[in-house]
Amino acid sequence: MNDRYEHWQAAERLALTLIQGGLQRMAARTLAVFLFTDQESVTAGEIAGQLEASAGSVSGAIKSLLTVGLIERLPSPGSRREHYRLRDDAWATLFTxxxxxxxxxxxxxxxxxxxxxxxxxxxxxxxxxxxxxxxxxxxxxxxxxxxxxxxx
Amino acid sequence: MNDRYEHWQAAERLALTLIQGGLQRMAARTLAVFLFTDQESVTAGEIAGQLEASAGSVSGAIKSLLTVGLIERLPSPGSRREHYRLRDDAWATLFTxxxxxxxxxxxxxxxxxxxxxxxxxxxxxxxxxxxxxxxxxxxxxxxxxxxxxxxx
DNA sequence: CCGACTTTTCAGAAATTTCTGAAGAGTCGG
DNA sequence: CCGACTCTTCAGAAATTTCTGAAAAGTCGG
Incomplete structure (x- = not known):
């Protein structure tokens, strides 16, 4: 029951709330990762690992989060992996x-x-x-x- | 393609919108009936007939609409059937x-x-x-x- | 261009949500 | 109280949504 576990717990609880707010299940869980990560940006693979979900479903979730403007793709500095992060005005966007x-x-x-x-x-x-x-x-x-x- | 048909069409379209807004399918269709009926109040049976749905699903829909405060039960004047109608502040309630x-x-x-x-x-x-x-x-x-x- | 790695797509599987039908409970007039 | 009618409940069926796994496509360094 260390910090890492508490994070996971809080993240999953937030995901449930986001689902109530109308997001799809995997999109909500993905968004929770974006909120709770200690890194500035994350990759699809990292999310899949964190959530123990398939690359496919994560791909779909990222796509929908990009579409509604909650996250943004970062210019990847010499890496094959795409980096994403929560947008600054994400919550206002969600409301809008x-x-x-x-x-x-x-x-x-x-x-x-x-x-x-x-x-x-x-x-x-x-x-x-x-x-x-x-x-x-x-x-x-x-x-x-x-x-x-x-x-x- | 008479008025009656146009009503049905407009009602079903509105139901779809309400579903987007987060209501359950049957609750949304039921609410649409409450909006489009020419009567002051309707009974569960009338709704079931209108929507060609089972009494059971209509019962569930009415229950949830009552719970969130979108409709109200009217004092039934000497009738076995319960009468319901849209509440005046339904939309503000939905928003709230x-x-x-x-x-x-x-x-x-x-x-x-x-x-x-x-x-x-x-x-x-x-x-x-x-x-x-x-x-x-x-x-x-x-x-x-x-x-x-x-x-x- | 090639090879290694990552992401996307999509058909089918799994899980969840939603509806129905029938039985039971409740209610009113007589 | 009884009989007729209506509403509610709930287990199972149906429909829809969501996820997975594997194949295909895309990308970058060399």
């Missing part, structure tokens, strides 16, 4: 990813509104839904601005 | 549900911080993560306040 969902909600609501008449209960409900997500979308830029100001 | 995730993230980060020493790269990364979610959690009350003010 909700925008996509919100916009989809807005679109879905709008589509529903278009198929109903102005007196319908359904019309009213969909309008309320639209109003909320419209509000939410509008608030996000200012919120992120406040965050960047607080840190910067 | 993210709080749980954020708090879990905070806890996970804190646990990680506790197992690392102050100079470690891991310590720094976990601290940044903690700072962001702490900020986020703090912003939510004011945000919801603005929303209620805007509508009220």
């Amino acid at each position: 990813g909700q925008n996509t969902v919100i916009q989809a909600m807005l679109q879905a609501a709008a589509a529903g509104i278009a198929t109903t008449d102005e007196g319908d209960p359904a019309h009213q409900r969909l309008t309320q839904m639209h109003a909320f997500y419209d509000f939410l979308l509008g608030e996000i830029p200012a919120l992120l601005h406040r965050w960047h100001q607080q840190t910067g | 549900g993210q709080n749980t995730v954020i708090q879990a993230m905070l806890q996970a980060a804190a646990a990680g911080i506790a197992t690392t020493d102050e100079g470690d790269p891991a310590h720094q990364r976990l601290t940044q993560m903690h700072a962001f979610y702490d900020f986020l959690l703090g912003e939510i009350p004011a945000l919801l306040h603005r929303w209620h003010q805007q509508t009220g």
Whole structure:
């Protein structure tokens, strides 16, 4: 029950939380490695070893983390292995990813509104839904601005 | 391709979006029914008919929607069937549900911080993560306040 | 270019999630 | 209380998601 074990434990717990937050299982575990490693950057092979997972599944996880912008590929200095690390604004990025969902909600609501008449209960409900997500979308830029100001 | 069909189409599309947003499949489809129905309230049986799903799965979906506070059970006036309807503040509630995730993230980060020493790269990364979610959690009350003010 | 090493791809396997159907529990009118 | 109807529970089936292992592709030093 040394430090190394505690790290592993905390990392796996965080991975579970990330899964709850919507990430895929292996992507979440991979992200946990990026958080808990003592190195500045890690390679796919190191992650696979750490997680006792196949190179294939790690490859897929890295791909998805790159796509959503949580990690970045580093210019590899004379090495065959690709190095990756957590991006500085990873958490803000993860949060911003909700925008996509919100916009989809807005679109879905709008589509529903278009198929109903102005007196319908359904019309009213969909309008309320639209109003909320419209509000939410509008608030996000200012919120992120406040965050960047607080840190910067 | 009449109105009824368009409704079904729009409802199913919205259900898919809700699934993306983290709801379970049947819960999402059920919520879509609550949105698109022309009635003030619906029964479990009506939902099952609408979705061509079993009573069992609808029962489970309603249970979970009740738990997260998206719908409410109405006092049934002299009927054996329970009536349900979408709650007024359903969308704000759905959004607030993210709080749980954020708090879990905070806890996970804190646990990680506790197992690392102050100079470690891991310590720094976990601290940044903690700072962001702490900020986020703090912003939510004011945000919801603005929303209620805007509508009220 | 070659050889050694690493990453990516992908078909099939494994695991997990989700749904169904039937039995049982609950509820209301009579 | 009884009978009719509705809702809930839960074990097993179905569907979906996720992982693995091996082959192929890519990359770098020499």
